[in-house]
Amino acid sequence: xxxxxxxxxxxxxxxxxxxxxxxxxxxxxxxxxxxxxxxxxxxxxxxxxxxxxxxxxxxxxxxxxxxxxxxxxxxxxxxxxxxxxxxxxxxxxxxxxxxxxxxxxxxxxxxxxxxxxxxxxxxxxxxxxxxxxxxxxxxxxxxxxxxxxxxxxxxxxxxxxxxxxxxxxxxxxxxxxxxxxxxxxxxxxxxxxxxxxxxxxxxxxxxxxxxxxxxxxxxxxxxxxxxxxxxxxxxxxxxxxxxxxxxxxxxxxxxxxxxxxxxxxxxxxxxxxxxxxxxxxxxxxxxxxxxxxxxxxxxxxxxx
Amino acid sequence: xxxxxxxxxxxxxxxxxxxxxxxxxxxxxxxxxxxxxxxxxxxxxxxxxxxxxxxxxxxxxxxxxxxxxxxxxxxxxxxxxxxxxxxxxxxxxxxxxxxxxxxxxxxxxxxxxxxxxxxxxxxxxxxxxxxxxxxxxxxxxxxxxxxxxxxxxxxxxxxxxxxxxxxxxxxxxxxxxxxxxxxxxxxxxxxxxxxxxxxxxxxxxxxxxxxxxxxxxxxxxxxxxxxxxxxxxxxxxxxxxxxxxxxxxxxxxxxxxxxxxxxxxxxxxxxxxxxxxxxxxxxxxxxxxxxxxxxxxxxxxxxxxxxxxxxxxxxxxxxxxxxxxxxxxxxxxxxxxxxxxxxxxxxxxxxxxxxxxxxxxxxxxxxxxxxxxxxxxxxxxxxxxxxxxxxxxxxxxxxxxxxxxxxxxxxxxx
Numbered sequence: 111x112x113x114x115x116x117x118x119x120x121x122x123x124x125x126x127x128x129x130x131x132x133x134x135x136x137x138x139x140x141x142x143x144x145x146x147x148x149x150x151x152x153x154x155x156x157x158x159x160x161x162x163x164x165x166x167x168x169x170x171x172x173x174x175x176x177x178x179x180x181x182x183x184x185x186x187x188x189x190x191x192x193x194x195x196x197x198x199x200x201x202x203x204x205x206x207x208x209x210x211x212x213x214x215x216x217x218x219x220x221x222x223x224x225x226x227x228x229x230x231x232x233x234x235x236x237x238x239x240x241x242x243x244x245x246x247x248x249x250x251x252x253x254x255x256x257x258x259x260x261x262x263x264x265x266x267x268x269x270x271x272x273x274x275x276x277x278x279x280x281x282x283x284x285x286x287x288x289x290x291x292x293x294x295x296x297x298x299x300x301x302x303x304x305x306x307x308x309x310x311x312x313x314x315x316x317x318x319x320x321x322x323x324x325x326x327x328x329x330x331x332x333x334x335x336x337x338x339x340x341x342x343x344x345x346x347x348x349x350x351x352x353x354x355x356x357x358x359x360x361x362x363x364x365x366x367x368x369x370x371x372x373x374x375x376x377x378x379x380x381x382x383x384x385x386x387x388x389x390x391x392x393x394x395x396x397x398x399x400x401x402x403x404x405x406x407x408x409x410x411x412x413x414x
Numbered sequence: 415x416x417x418x419x420x421x422x423x424x425x426x427x428x429x430x431x432x433x434x435x436x437x438x439x440x441x442x443x444x445x446x447x448x449x450x451x452x453x454x455x456x457x458x459x460x461x462x463x464x465x466x467x468x469x470x471x472x473x474x475x476x477x478x479x480x481x482x483x484x485x486x487x488x489x490x491x492x493x494x495x496x497x498x499x500x501x502x503x504x505x506x507x508x509x510x511x512x513x514x515x516x517x518x519x520x521x522x523x524x525x526x527x528x529x530x531x532x533x534x535x536x537x538x539x540x541x542x543x544x545x546x547x548x549x550x551x552x553x554x555x556x557x558x559x560x561x562x563x564x565x566x567x568x569x570x571x572x573x574x575x576x577x578x579x580x581x582x583x584x585x586x587x588x589x590x591x592x593x594x595x596x597x598x599x600x601x602x603x604x605x606x607x608x609x610x611x612x613x614x615x616x617x618x619x620x621x622x623x624x625x626x627x628x629x630x631x632x633x634x635x636x637x638x639x640x641x642x643x644x645x646x647x648x649x650x651x652x653x654x655x656x657x658x659x660x661x662x663x664x665x666x667x668x669x670x671x672x673x674x675x676x677x678x679x680x681x682x683x684x685x686x687x688x689x690x691x692x693x694x695x696x697x698x699x700x701x702x703x704x705x706x707x708x709x710x711x712x713x714x715x716x717x718x719x720x721x722x723x724x725x726x727x728x729x730x731x732x733x734x735x736x737x738x739x740x741x742x743x744x745x746x747x748x749x750x751x752x753x754x755x756x757x758x759x760x761x762x763x764x765x766x767x768x769x770x771x772x773x774x775x776x777x778x779x780x781x782x783x784x785x786x787x788x789x790x791x792x793x794x795x796x797x798x799x800x801x802x803x804x805x806x807x808x809x810x811x812x813x814x815x816x817x818x819x820x821x822x823x824x825x826x827x828x
Binding site: 173178229236240272273276280359360365366385387 | 490493494533598599683684685686687688689690691692693694718719736740741742744745746747748749751752769770771772773774813814817818821822823824825826827828
């Protein structure tokens with residue numbers, strides 16, 4: 111297991127949720143939030159000249175690579191701004207503007223409108239990380255910063271979990287910053303916990319707090335995180351919800367074919383329509399698993 | 415599902431090499447009669463004297479071999495598996511044809527196998543058995559904790575090799591251990607053997623009948639040669655038999671056994687398994703003992719049925735016997751049930767300029783006219799192929815294709 115060293119470069123992938131419907135409900139305006147994110151990105155690039163950056167924007171309908179992109183934007187040389195920062199800033203801001211202007215909203219109040227394509231953006235981010243790690247000769251440590259504004263999409267659960275496990279396998283940290291929205295995103299909380307990143311909820315009544323939170327917790331790279339004390343996370347509930355009532359359950363029944371979780375025993379699985387075989391349980395052979403097969407050998411009951 | 419009759423035709427050994435495979439080469443003669451292929455002639459210079467295009471073509475071919483066509487049929491698979499790994503520790507494993515010895519190579523790959531197995535099958539259980547000197551002994555019990563098995567394998571690797579293995583004893587001991595496993599799970603035995611002989615106390619045919627009767631699937635990887643009895647056992651129980659020629663081959667053959675196999679009709683008993691989803695116990699100031707290892711620790715999980723403290727998931731509660739998992743463990747197996755479809759290879763298409771996954775531009779600038787042609791067989795420098803997802807019709811590069819199917823299991827376009 112290779113340990114990070116102070117001089118190792120990093121790759122940061124910023125996934126911006128630019129769903130305008132979600133941002134309208136936030137006390138922090140999208141353009142102000144973007145200014146703070148751009149400052150954070152500049153700070154990250156200034157830390158190490160070899161640091162790399164990728165920015166991906168996600169809205170309800172599509173995901174787009176904002177930086178590095180070959181969009182022809184006039185990044186005129188400004189003597190007051192550090193030369194490396196200007197193309198990044200201009201491309202990110204103009205890219206977000208283009209994405210927002212393409213969005214057409216049918217029903218602003220429907221819950222669907224607030225859900226962005228988070229799993230697609232994370233898959234693209236991981237493909238980028240894989241490409242950069244393969245082409246880099248030295249070791250590069252990657253992390254993903256997700257700026258989330260919308261709600262969880264239940265239909266994306268499986269693809270989101272696949273992305274999270276792939277990130278864990280590649281030792282990619284995922285930091286989640288929930289900029290607006292009342293409810294915590296359960297899926298993204300699990301993402302931060304499984305990959306070893308931070309889940310931060312920003313109370314955006316004051317303008318400066320987003321940038322302060324990002325600078326203090328998300329700017330640190332893999333090496334520094336072993337030294338600094340990150341903010342503690344609340345106890346995350348890893349219990350499952352049953353498929354029939356969407357209630358959180360402690361003890362449930364899992365179909366062995368399709369792994370659907372139910373709170374009550376049923377003769378047929380409602381997801382894969384498999385008929386279950388029920389075997390008779392004899393009292394003298396019960397061993398804790400209530401569906402013990404009657405053909406179990408007597409030798410399995412010997413004392414250990 | 416008892417197969418009492420022996421299928422004689424399949425087991426007939428063709429001694430004269432006059433069978434359909436034989437040893438004939440491509441032109442009809444034997445392989446040693448063909449013209450000698452000079453592998454260094456494949457590298458050719460282009461007009462400016464650079465060999466970069468040939469080298470990139472060769473590396474492209476190598477990477478294409480890594481891209482495998484997977485079984486993406488949506489069928490019922492054995493997700494909850496109970497596997498026993500049998501490792502041969504006889505003198506034949508001391509042969510140095512796999513560096514440094516077969517034993518070291520096999521143990522190293524077995525450790526990687528255990529780690530990858532629990533990554534892909536988190537709710538399965540594994541146990542390890544070693545066989546040497548005509549006996550079989552249990553190294554670890556059935557458990558879901560990869561660290562236990564890896565530690566035990568490392569300790570085992572230090573021990574001396576002795577005598578001959580006993581295939582029958584190992585299979586009997588494995589079967590005995592698997593009897594406790596519930597029927598809705600898939601019971602498997604995976605053997606890594608190096609010896610061509612075995613020292614058995616009785617008739618191995620009876621063991622084979624018992625294996626078929628208990629519906630245990632046996633797969634074997636042999637490090638030396640194809641042994642008839644091993645191949646027969648694997649075939650009759652529905653497993654896979656492979657012979658590994660070197661360590662990479664051994665790793666590939668073992669890793670083939672990691673994804674959950676499709677269930678045959680005899681195995682398919684579906685059950686509702688009662689499982690508990692424990693909550694994390696609050697970190698206490700005073701350490702408390704756990705019921706699995708009887709060690710003191712500050713944090714852990716609480717069994718929802720009996721309230722006892724467990725250190726790690728997934729496991730079975732030692733007090734009440736309830737299977738304890740967390741929701742992400744079940745989620746790790748979802749990609750086996752809903753696999754990603756294989757991408758279609760396209761070479762000439764102008765649908766997009768860049769790969770949809772990683773944004774790299776297609777390098778369409780190399781042309782075949784730059785390369786000097788010679789009389790020898792040459793590797794044509796092909797344009798980089800693009801891979802298209804059949805559902806969303808987006809194009810991906812080779813690296814993204816391999817990454818999506820090996821690790822990510824998600825298409826970024828769908």
